[in-house]
Amino acid sequence: MTLGVTALAASAGGSLLPLAILVPALGVLLSLVLGGRQAERIALGLMPFELAIAVAIAAFVGRSGQPLVYSLAGYEPPLGIALKADGFSAVMLVTAALIAPAAGLFARANFATPAGIEKRAPLVFWTLLQGLQGALALIFLSGDLFNLYVGLELLTFAAVPLVSLDGRPETVAAALRYLLFALFGSVFYLLGVALMYGAYGALDIAMLASRIRPEPAVWLAAGLMTAGLLAKTALFPLHLWLPPAHANAPAAASAVLSGLVVKGSFFLVVRLWFDVLSPLPGLIPGAILAALGSAAILFGSVLALRQARLKLLIAYSTVAQIGYLFLMFPLGQGPWAADAFSGGVMQALAHAFAKAAMFLSAGLIAESLGHDRITGLGGAARALPVTFLALGLGGLSLMGLPPSGGFAAKWLLMKASIASGQWVWAAVMAAGGLLAGGYLYRVLAPAISGERPQLKKTPARSRESVALVLALIALLLAFAPPAFFAFLAIGRPAAGLALQ
C-alpha cells in the first residue's frame, strides 16, 4: 500500500491538487486585503478557474483510472502530507465547484457590492463563500487524518457566520448552537486522531489502512471520530442545530450549507469506514449508523410534515435526506457493496443539487410573497411558475421518483439492501419516500390551485434560472451512464475485492 502511494507520488496532473485548495484560499486573502469593494468580483472571477481545476482533476483521474496523488513539498508520508483524489473526491469537488458559483450568482441581488459606503455583510458573504469552497477542497483531497481535522474546522468557521449574516437574534442563537455542536464534534474527532496516532504512529489514510487491526484502541478511536463527525453532519439524534441554522440563513447560504457543508463531514465518515477502517468487520457499526439514518428519515420527514414555514420544512427534509446517506454503511462488504457505494454517493450528489435548488426557490418565494408561511402559498405557483417548477423538480429527487438522481440513489441502495437480505433498510426507504411525497404535497397542492396572489416583487429571470438549472442537474443524474459509476469506484480497493 505504502509503496503504491510512493510510486504514484509523481503522477501527472498531481500539482492540480494543491491548486484546487490554494485558488480559493488566495481569493479569501485577496478579498480581505482589497476589501468589500472587490470581494464579489474576486469570488465570481475565480470560480470559473476553480471549476476548470475540478474538471481537470476529474479528467486526469478518469483517464488514468487511478487516484491522483501529490506529496506536499515533496515529503512523503509519514513525515509529509499527501493529497489524493479518487473518483469520489473528484466528483464531490466538481459538485462543490458547480453549487458554490450557483449560490454566488443567486446571491448577487442580496449581497451586491454597495454603491456608496462599503458594507460588512457583502464582504463577509463573498469571503466566506470562497473559504467554504477551499475548506471543502481540502477535505475532499486530503489523505491525512489531522489535515482533515484542519479542513473540518475551516469548514465550520466558514459556515457558522453565514447563518447569522443578517444579525437577528434568532440567527445569532442558531449560529451559536451550530458552532457548539460543531466544536463538540471536532474535539471528539481530534481525540480519536490522537488515539489513532498513539496506536499506529501514522495519520496517512493509506498507511493506517494497512496497519489497523481490530483492537480496543481502534474501536474507541473509531467511535469517537464517528460520533464527532455525526454531530457535524447532523445525523439524528445530533440534528438539533440544523433546522434553525439552515432555515434562518439567507437563501444562498442555506443552499450551500444544506447542499455542501453537511456533505463535507459525511465525506469524512465514508473515508473513515470505507478506507481507514476497511480491515475492521464493518457490519455492526454499519448497522448502527444505518439505524440512526433510518430514525433520521422517519423523524425528519414526520417533523417536515408538521412545519408551518417553507424554509423550516425544507430544513427538516435535509435531516431526513441525510439519513439516507448512512444506509450505505452496513452494505459496504459483499457482492452488493458496489451498488451500495454508488447509491450512497449518488444520494449525496442528488441531494446537494436538489436541496440547493429548493432553498434558492424558497428564497425567491419568500422574497416575492413577503413571507414563507405554507398556509399562505395558495395559488403562488401560478404567479411564480418557474420558481415552483424548480422547487417541484427538486422535490421529485427527494421523493425518489424517476427520473431523478434521488431515484437512482434510492434504487441502488434498495437493490443492495434486498440483495444482502437486510430488508429493513428498503422498507424504511419506501416509507421515507411516501412521507416526502406527503410534505411536498402540502406545499405544491395549494400552490397550483386557488387565487393568484399579489406579488410584492417579481423575481429576476436570472435567479429563477439558477435554481432551475440546479434542479435539472439533480434530474439529469438519473441518466448517469455505467461509466459514471465505474468512475466513482476508482481508488476503491475494498469494494473491488468484495466484487470478486
Added chain:
Amino acid sequence: MTSATLAGLVGAALVGLGLYGLIATALPLRKILAFNLMGSGVFLVFGIVARKGAAAGLQSDPVPQAMVITGIVVAFAASALAVALVLRLFNETGGATLDPDAWAKRPPDGAESE
C-alpha cells in the same frame, strides 16, 4: 503509577468533565469553557502520545507536539468566534441564553435567566 499514566488519567478526566459541562449547562459561556476543558484534555493525551515516541521509537516524537500547537490555534479561534457570537446575542437580547422564550421574559435589568 508512572507519570504518563497519571497524565493520561487526568486527560480523560478533563475530557469527561468538559463533556458533562457541555451537555449539562444551558449557558453558552459555560459551554465554551467546557469545550476548552475538553480541548485541554485532548492536548494532554497528545502529549502522552508524544512521550511514547510512537512514530520512530524516539525519546519524544515531535509530530504530536506540532499537532497540539495547531489544535491550540484552532481552539483559540473557535473560542473567539463563539464569544463574539455570545456578545452579539447579549447586545441584541440583553441575555446570553439560547432560549428564545427567555429573551421575551427577561427581567428589566437584563440579568441572565436560566
